Amino acid sequence: xxxxxxxxxxxxxxxxxxxxxxxxxxxENNNSxxxxxxxxxxxxxxxxxxxxxxxxxxxxISSATLAVALGFVLSWKLALVxxxxxxxxxxxxxxxxxxMQAMSKKxxxxxxxxxxxxxxxxxxxxxxxxxxxxxxGRILYHKEITYKNLFQTFLILVTxxxxxxxxxxxxxxxxxxxxxxxxxxxx
Numbered sequence: 001x002x003x004x005x006x007x008x009x010x011x012x013x014x015x016x017x018x019x020x021x022x023x024x025x026x027x028e029n030n031n032s033x034x035x036x037x038x039x040x041x042x043x044x045x046x047x048x049x050x051x052x053x054x055x056x057x058x059x060x061i062s063s064a065t066l067a068v069a070l071g072f073v074l075s076w077k078l079a080l081v082x083x084x085x086x087x088x089x090x091x092x093x094x095x096x097x098x099x100m101q102a103m104s105k106k107x108x109x110x111x112x113x114x115x116x117x118x119x120x121x122x123x124x125x126x127x128x129x130x131x132x133x134x135x136x137g138r139i140l141y142h143k144e145i146t147y148k149n150l151f152q153t154f155l156i157l158v159t160x161x162x163x164x165x166x167x168x169x170x171x172x173x174x175x176x177x178x179x180x181x182x183x184x185x186x187x
Contacts, residue, residue: 002051092124093165
């Protein structure tokens with residue numbers, strides 16, 4: 001689907017370019033190198049916008065559904081706690097990713113705020129599994145769960161939280177694809 005979309009977008013963009021008057025190519029932004037570069041990069045950005053984002057979204061939804069189902073089958077008590085804490089894990093990974101992207105752009109300007117964001121995300125990333133393990137240990141002590149089910153439930157749900165957070169971090173790619181589509185409409 002992505003390759004087909006990229007091909008159709010390139011063809012439509014190339015067709016629009018060819019419809020311009022000769023003088024349009026005399027402008028600095030419309031020389032042959034710039035136009036070829038736009039044909040290559042804008043098409044791949046649109047592919048990222050549509051195909052890659054849809055596949056990541058489908059992967060996140062199916063993983064979350066499967067993780068919740070398996071979690072409840074293995075240990076419903078631990079699964080409830082882990083699912084309740086899942087938004088914290090997702091937020092921590094999302095904060096970490098967005099802070100790292102922002103730090104690379106404005107490292108000197110907002111250094112303290114970036115360091116606090118990283119500290120907060122790393123603290124949550126460590127505290128939530130610790131809390132989940134602590135609760136799992138309690139129900140393990142009362143013989144309501146086995147070691148195997150404890151570790152399986154924990155790993156399934158924590159890994160899914162990371163996957164969902166990575167899916168949320170592709171917002172920068174979405175804005176790049178959107179800008180490519182806006183430039184296309186400007187031709």
